[in-house]
Amino acid sequence: MTAITNHLPTAELQALDAAHHMHPFTAGGELAAKGARVITRARGVTLTDSEGNEILDGMAGLWCVNIGYGREELAEAAARQIRELPYYNTFFQTTHVPAIALANKLAELAPGDLNHVFFAGSGSEANDTNIRMVRTYWAAKGKPSKSIIISRKNAYHGSSVGSGSLGGMTFMHEQGGLPIPDIHHINQPYWWAEGGDSTPEDFGLARARELETAIKELGEDRVAAFIAEPIQGAGGVIIPPDSYWPEIQRICDKYEILLIADEVICGFGRTGNWFGSQTLGIRPDIMAIAKGLSSGYAPIGGSIVSDEVAQVIGGGEFNHGYTYSGHPVASAIALENLRILEEENVIGHVRDVAATYLQQKWATLEDHPLVGDARMVGLMGSIALTPDKQNRAKFAADEGSVGLICRERCFANNLVMRHVGDRMVVSPPLVITPDEIDTLIARAKRALDECYAEVREQGLLKAAS
Ligand SMILES: *Cc1c(COP(=O)(O)O)cnc(C)c1O
Numbered sequence: 001m002t003a004i005t006n007h008l009p010t011a012e013l014q015a016l017d018a019a020h021h022m023h024p025f026t027a028g029g030e031l032a033a034k035g036a037r038v039i040t041r042a043r044g045v046t047l048t049d050s051e052g053n054e055i056l057d058g059m060a061g062l063w064c065v066n067i068g069y070g071r072e073e074l075a076e077a078a079a080r081q082i083r084e085l086p087y088y089n090t091f092f093q094t095t096h097v098p099a100i101a102l103a104n105k106l107a108e109l110a111p112g113d114l115n116h117v118f119f120a121g122s123g124s125e126a127n128d129t130n131i132r133m134v135r136t137y138w139a140a141k142g143k144p145s146k147s148i149i150i151s152r153k154n155a156y157h158g159s160s161v162g163s164g165s166l167g168g169m170t171f172m173h174e175q176g177g178l179p180i181p182d183i184h185h186i187n188q189p190y191w192w193a194e195g196g197d198s199t200p201e202d203f204g205l206a207r208a209r210e211l212e213t214a215i216k217e218l219g220e221d222r223v224a225a226f227i228a229e230p231i232q233g234a235g236g237v238i239i240p241p242d243s244y245w246p247e248i249q250r251i252c253d254k255y256e257i258l259l260i261a262d263e264v265i266c267g268f269g270r271t272g273n274w275f276g277s278q279t280l281g282i283r284p285d286i287m288a289i290a291k292g293l294s295s296g297y298a299p300i301g302g303s304i305v306s307d308e309v310a311q312v313i314g315g316g317e318f319n320h321g322y323t324y325s326g327h328p329v330a331s332a333i334a335l336e337n338l339r340i341l342e343e344e345n346v347i348g349h350v351r352d353v354a355a356t357y358l359q360q361k362w363a364t365l366e367d368h369p370l371v372g373d374a375r376m377v378g379l380m381g382s383i384a385l386t387p388d389k390q391n392r393a394k395f396a397a398d399e400g401s402v403g404l405i406c407r408e409r410c411f412a413n414n415l416v417m418r419h420v421g422d423r424m425v426v427s428p429p430l431v432i433t434p435d436e437i438d439t440l441i442a443r444a445k446r447a448l449d450e451c452y453a454e455v456r457e458q459g460l461l462k463a464a465s
Contacts, residue, residue, distance in 0.1 A: 124158025
């Protein structure tokens with residue numbers, strides 16, 4: 001086998017990719033016919049592909065490259081750690097400096113009494129840990145029947161069997177025998193599409209109270225925990241009404257069920273604070289982290305847990321762990337990433353500069369005939385594409401067909417925006433500058449215009465009845 005390099009012609013790379021590489025969340029045959037875009041390099045907020053196109057990455061990879069691409073310091077931290085100690089485990093009464101340092105740093109950054117870290121290799125693994133952790137917690141407290149975890153429809157918590165079950169994506173549950181037992185899903189606080197005639201505030205309360213109803217129906221003695229993203233990411237950047245989280249918190253407190261905040265996207269500055277829980281006023285017992293923890297430079301995730309949970313779990317042996325829990329190289333990279341986020345005041349930049357500016361520009365997209373509901377918190381935002389914004393209508397066409405056209409037009413205009421059904425979402429690197437934001441918005445507007453023309457031409461501008 002010859003070496004495969006960036007210097008092969010694009011068509012050859014695409015053919016080799018199609019021959020042997022199976023892509024996540026992808027119809028393989030369809031992609032093979034079309035050819036994947038080959039990304040060869042990236043700096044700051046800009047990707048370069050094998051044809052030399054320079055693309056503004058409005059998604060920070062997959063919501064993760066918070067400090068932007070190409071930071072030498074992280075390469076140096078990785079190289080140093082590989083030379084010193086590339087791997088050692090933490091299973092059998094051993095530890096190492098990078099895991100110690102990262103756990104201590106996370107305890108310092110995390111709010112309240114979240115002072116203990118169980119490491120994983122990804123967000124999915126972190127949530128698998130959380131399933132076992134909350135059930136083990138209640139068993140250790142003499143209440144093994146408390147095993148049900150309540151989650152939400154259209155939530156995303158990962159793609160392993162456990163975390164995919166926690167998530168509320170029906171198209172995922174349709175494959176591979178999900179969900180596992182004792183996971184219960186309530187409705188999401190998505191006012192724009194599901195709120196009907198109620199006000200956002202009333203709707204937020206009603207959706208939060210579904211948690212209370214579920215606890216009563218399932219039985220207080222059966223429910224272990226509630227898990228939710230502070231703001232749903234992969235579900236389409238669904239920003240809950242202000243009334244939602246305080247009511248959820250009240251219910252979790254009242255019935256003494258553990259609250260798990262899935263901070264995999266919201267964590268590490270995305271919402272303008274270190275954690276989304278701080279922005280939304282949530283007091284979780286456990287937080288899932290990954291993605292921005294290392295800005296995507298290395299696969300690492302984990303669970304940050306409260307003093308109380310750690311104490312109960314520590315009372316016995318927790319028969320759980322991953323070969324790469326606290327991997328020294330990934331930990332060293334994460335630490336260096338956190339140092340940069342902190343010392344360069346990246347979160348201050350999000351709050352005072354980037355989010356303020358992008359939100360103001362983002363709101364103007366609502367003037368476009370195809371756009372309703374342009375919303376954003378920190379640097380995660382979304383727009384709903386709609387044939388009739390007055391009535392918050394869906395398209396008559398299959399959900400996602402217009403979103404897909406829009407995404408293609410974005411790519412054609414050198415902008416990465418993702419579509420979730422007929423919502424378009426953005427989540428750029430946190431270091432994005434006002435000039436780059438101008439470019440992002442200009443390209444988004446051009447893409448929307450082209451999408452609108454195409455949608456009209458194809459007769460897709462009809463509302464579902
Ligand atoms: C991406 C994501 C996960 C899963 O993380 P992986 O690293 O892909 O396993 C879990 N929760 C949320 C909220 C996510 O966005």
